[in-house]
Amino acid sequence: MNKKVYLLSAVLMITAGVLFYLRLSFGGQSIRPEFDQHLWRVEIGMTPHGSGSRASFRLTLPAETERQTIYNENFENSGLSFAIQESKLTKNRMGRWQTQILDGAKSVKYIFSAQLKSQTFDIPPDLRLDPAIKDHLAPEDQLWLKPSEFIQSDNKKIRHYLRKIIGREKHTGKVMHKLFDFVRGQVQYQSEKGSKDALETLKQLTADCGGQARAMVALSRAAGIPSRVVGGLVLEPGVKQITHAWVENYIGGQWIPFDTVNNHFASIPNHYLVLYKGDVVLLRHSGLAKIDYYFSVNFETMPPVDQPWSLYILPVHFHGVTKMLLLIPLGTLIVALTRIIIGIPTFGTFGPILLAIAFEEVLLVPGLLFVTLVLTINCLVRRLLDHLKILIIPKLAILVTMVVLILISVMMLSVHVGQLRMLYVSAFPIIIMTWMTERFSVLQIEDGTLAAIKSSLGTVIVSCLAYFVMDIPKLRSYFFAFPELLLVNIAILLLLGRYTGIRLTELWRFRDLHKLQEEKNRS
Amino acid sequence: MSFFHPFRDNGILGMNRRNACYTLRYNPRKFYPLVDDKLQTKQLLEEHAIPTPILYFEIRYEFELKYLRQIKHLKKFAIKPARGAEGRGILVIADKDEQGWKTSGGERLTMEDIEYHVSNILAGLYSLSGVDDHAFIEYFVQSHPVFRPFTEKGVPDIRVILYRGVPVMSMLRLPTMESRGKANLHQGAVGAGVDMLSGITVGGVHKNMLIEKHPDTGQPIAGITLPHWNYILETAVKTYEIFKLGYFGIDFVIDRYLGPLILELNARPGLSIQLANRHGLLPRLSAVDRQTDIETLAPRDRLALSREIVTAV
Numbered sequence: 040m041n042k043k044v045y046l047l048s049a050v051l052m053i054t055a056g057v058l059f060y061l062r063l064s065f066g067g068q069s070i071r072p073e074f075d076q077h078l079w080r081v082e083i084g085m086t087p088h089g090s091g092s093r094a095s096f097r098l099t100l101p102a103e104t105e106r107q108t109i110y111n112e113n114f115e116n117s118g119l120s121f122a123i124q125e126s127k128l129t130k131n132r133m134g135r136w137q138t139q140i141l142d143g144a145k146s147v148k149y150i151f152s153a154q155l156k157s158q159t160f161d162i163p164p165d166l167r168l169d170p171a172i173k174d175h176l177a178p179e180d181q182l183w184l185k186p187s188e189f190i191q192s193d194n195k196k197i198r199h200y201l202r203k204i205i206g207r208e209k210h211t212g213k214v215m216h217k218l219f220d221f222v223r224g225q226v227q228y229q230s231e232k233g234s235k236d237a238l239e240t241l242k243q244l245t246a247d248c249g250g251q252a253r254a255m256v257a258l259s260r261a262a263g264i265p266s267r268v269v270g271g272l273v274l275e276p277g278v279k280q281i282t283h284a285w286v287e288n289y290i291g292g293q294w295i296p297f298d299t300v301n302n303h304f305a306s307i308p309n310h311y312l313v314l315y316k317g318d319v320v321l322l323r324h325s326g327l328a329k330i331d332y333y334f335s336v337n338f339e340t341m342p343p344v345d346q347p348w349s350l351y352i353l354p355v356h357f358h359g360v361t362k363m364l365l366l367i368p369l370g371t372l373i374v375a376l377t378r379i380i381i382g383i384p385t386f387g388t389f390g391p392i393l394l395a396i397a398f399e400e401v402l403l404v405p406g407l408l409f410v411t412l413v414l415t416i417n418c419l420v421r422r423l424l425d426h427l428k429i430l431i432i433p434k435l436a437i438l439v440t441m442v443v444l445i446l447i448s449v450m451m452l453s454v455h456v457g458q459l460r461m462l463y464v465s466a467f468p469i470i471i472m473t474w475m476t477e478r479f480s481v482l483q484i485e486d487g488t489l490a491a492i493k494s495s496l497g498t499v500i501v502s503c504l505a506y507f508v509m510d511i512p513k514l515r516s517y518f519f520a521f522p523e524l525l526l527v528n529i530a531i532l533l534l535l536g537r538y539t540g541i542r543l544t545e546l547w548r549f550r551d552l553h554k555l556q557e558e559k560n561r562s
Numbered sequence: 563m564s565f566f567h568p569f570r571d572n573g574i575l576g577m578n579r580r581n582a583c584y585t586l587r588y589n590p591r592k593f594y595p596l597v598d599d600k601l602q603t604k605q606l607l608e609e610h611a612i613p614t615p616i617l618y619f620e621i622r623y624e625f626e627l628k629y630l631r632q633i634k635h636l637k638k639f640a641i642k643p644a645r646g647a648e649g650r651g652i653l654v655i656a657d658k659d660e661q662g663w664k665t666s667g668g669e670r671l672t673m674e675d676i677e678y679h680v681s682n683i684l685a686g687l688y689s690l691s692g693v694d695d696h697a698f699i700e701y702f703v704q705s706h707p708v709f710r711p712f713t714e715k716g717v718p719d720i721r722v723i724l725y726r727g728v729p730v731m732s733m734l735r736l737p738t739m740e741s742r743g744k745a746n747l748h749q750g751a752v753g754a755g756v757d758m759l760s761g762i763t764v765g766g767v768h769k770n771m772l773i774e775k776h777p778d779t780g781q782p783i784a785g786i787t788l789p790h791w792n793y794i795l796e797t798a799v800k801t802y803e804i805f806k807l808g809y810f811g812i813d814f815v816i817d818r819y820l821g822p823l824i825l826e827l828n829a830r831p832g833l834s835i836q837l838a839n840r841h842g843l844l845p846r847l848s849a850v851d852r853q854t855d856i857e858t859l860a861p862r863d864r865l866a867l868s869r870e871i872v873t874a875v
Binding site (some may be wrong): 379382427430431432481486487536537538539540541542543545546548549551552553555556557560 | 569571574576577578579582583648674675678681682685686687748749770771772833836837840841842843870
């Protein structure tokens with residue numbers, strides 16, 4: 040019997056291990072530390088301050104590209120109307136929030152994960168500047184050759200600078216090196232309140248990243264290379280307010296990045312997050328007194344997944360429920376452990392888990408208060424009903440009704456006191472509480488109040504334990520990424536199912552007998 | 563037998579081991595109703611001419627409550643749920659006068675009270691899993707005079723544990739004030755270990771504490787000679803063929819007129835009997851398992867084997 044059980048649980052564990060390994064190495068699923076380096080969790084927090092009128096603001100959102108995967112996007116809009124649009128000209132993804140008449144401040148958050156790769160490009164040495172580039176360019180890319188407000192590429196002075204820098208050079212690669220070295224060598228970096236335009240940058244030869252990028256773009260366009268400013272974040276763990284800007288040039292059929300400030304020639308590191316393309320503003324508003332913002336950046340541990348067997352493909356709003364569902368078996372494991380190894384009495388096997396889930400919803404301390412309140416009042420009411428000699432089923436039904444009454448009064452009270460968290464109590468915890476009340480009453484009738492209190496204490500303790508374990512975020516993500524871990528759960532439960540050792544509480548129960556036996560063994 | 567035992571068991575049988583190695587292994591589920599339903603147990607025992615308290619009548623459904631009025635002709639009787647666990651829901655009526663009945667505990671009851679109790683039984687309040695139940699009215703067992711010092715409340719009973727047809731351990735269960743006349747250790751009754759050869763009690767246990775004296779009366783618990791001891795063991799071994807359970811407990815009462823009667827069987831007998839006997843069950847159970855031809859033995863031989871084993875360990 041035992042051999043079969045061991046075999047089965049070994050098979051289950053090996054199966055889980057194999058699945059785990061396969062997904063790690065072939066499924067794009069990863070928990071290896073080197074992946075952490077370019078997995079990021081970014082939170083963009085914005086606080087619009089109203090001026091008493093209707094207002095709107097927009098943020099450019101990161102786009103999916105070959106080197107940049109955006110996933111687990113989450114918007115907290117605080118009741119503002121929100122839509123994602125594509126900008127007509129620059130094709131940027133825009134999040135747009137609109138308010139009714141806004142006084143005071145609101146808090147809006149945009150949270151997402153990004154997987155970023157570093158890239159390095161080669162410019163073929165024999166590639167020459169294309170005088171007819173305009174005709175080879177797609178219509179929607181034409182704008183990357185034209186001058187714009189801050190990038191005066193058709194200005195005479197710019198053309199003059201260009202001639203001074205590149206002379207008669209016609210090879211694209213060499214032109215790019217000369218332009219890059221000029222801007223990097225001659226324009227001194229200096230942080231500024233608003234970036235200068237291209238002309239001003241070249242005149243004063245001091246600029247921040249935006250001014251340097253504009254100068255670079257203006258010179259490139261003047262030289263006949265399609266070019267654009269790219270803006271985004273240089274990611275590092277922590278909170279910051281500074282964005283960064285660099286340049287992308289269209290060379291040999293692809294957009295190649297250049298960052299003169301941080302010296303990345305034809306390459307981009309894996310902590311550069313692109314938020315917009317073109318000489319646009321990241322965050323623009325109208326009708327607001329002001330808008331505060333910050334970027335909070337951290338490492339992300341779970342990579343995005345593009346395989347059909349991953350739970351990540353479920354719609355995002357199911358993720359929470361699914362994660363909870365996956366943790367229920369883990370809860371049963373804890374109940375089994377506490378019952379079989381320790382011997383704590385509980386209401387049924389699933390009672391503690393259900394209670395733990397209820398705690399999850401209403402938080403631990405209010406949940407514990409709820410349980411105590413409900414059970415106490417239940418005890419009092421039951422005494423009264425016993426006196427009236429009410430049949431058992433109607434009696435339990437009355438108790439359940441009482442519990443609902445208590446809960447809705449608590450909810451009403453919490454509105455008046457301003458404790459709105461209590462309002463989140465949905466039907467589920469109420470059902471669990473009423474069910475617990477019934478179990479308590481039945482046990483009280485059958486085994487007396489002391490046994491009922493013992494079991495409820497046991498249930499509460501085990502459910503707290505289950506709550507703490509199920510509340511570990513890492514565990515949630517791992518079970519979600521690798522549901523095959525449930526097989527390990529079954530394997531452990533199988534072993535527990537053949538555990539025939541003495542329970543901890545039985546050591547206490549039989550303590551006198553143990554002592555006698557030890558004495559006997561000695562003599 | 564097992565892969566991981568963090569604690570030394572000292573020969574003591576724990577709940578996990580009882581379930582995994584004995585009840586789950588030797589008690590097939592399909593035979594459980596025979597012992598869980600006292601009416602079925604009674605019927606089977608009667609068919610095999612094994613003495614059990616006489617059944618007066620039963621009440622199966624709410625509409626049959628009117629038949630309960632028949633009890634007005636009875637002075638002494640017991641009302642029990644057919645599927646009650648651990649002595650729950652048992653009402654013992656010891657006397658009757660003009661105002662109504664009196665329980666063995668001295669509580670006065672009217673017809674209404676008794677009807678309410680039977681209603682609760684039918685609704686499944688006392689049954690093992692809360693399912694609808696039947697009630698039955700049976701003979702009022704009057705305790706044997708030898709137990710008189712302990713019978714202010716309730717009737718003592720004798721539990722014999724039968725493993726694969728071999729009696730391995732036994733105890734006398736004495737009701738207390740705390741257990742309210744019930745002979746169940748969970749509810750506060752006293753258990754006294756019984757020497758399997760002589761049928762004389764040794765020390766006892768009360769709420770998992772080893773004791774030498776009865777907590778209510780202060781009478782010593784050791785040294786009581788159980789009457790009809792050999793007859794009890796002979797009857798016990800015979801039940802193995804009837805109920806086909808490998809590990810169960812048999813509860814006997816000794817009526818002063820009718821002698822030993824089987825009150826009920828228990829397919830999940832408790833573990834406190836080890837405390838009452840100051841002896842773990844495991845050595846005896848293993849000794850039975852060492853007997854390879856155990857399934858071919860006749861009841862008489864199993865009784866002989868039992869005597870051999872309890873002398874050895």
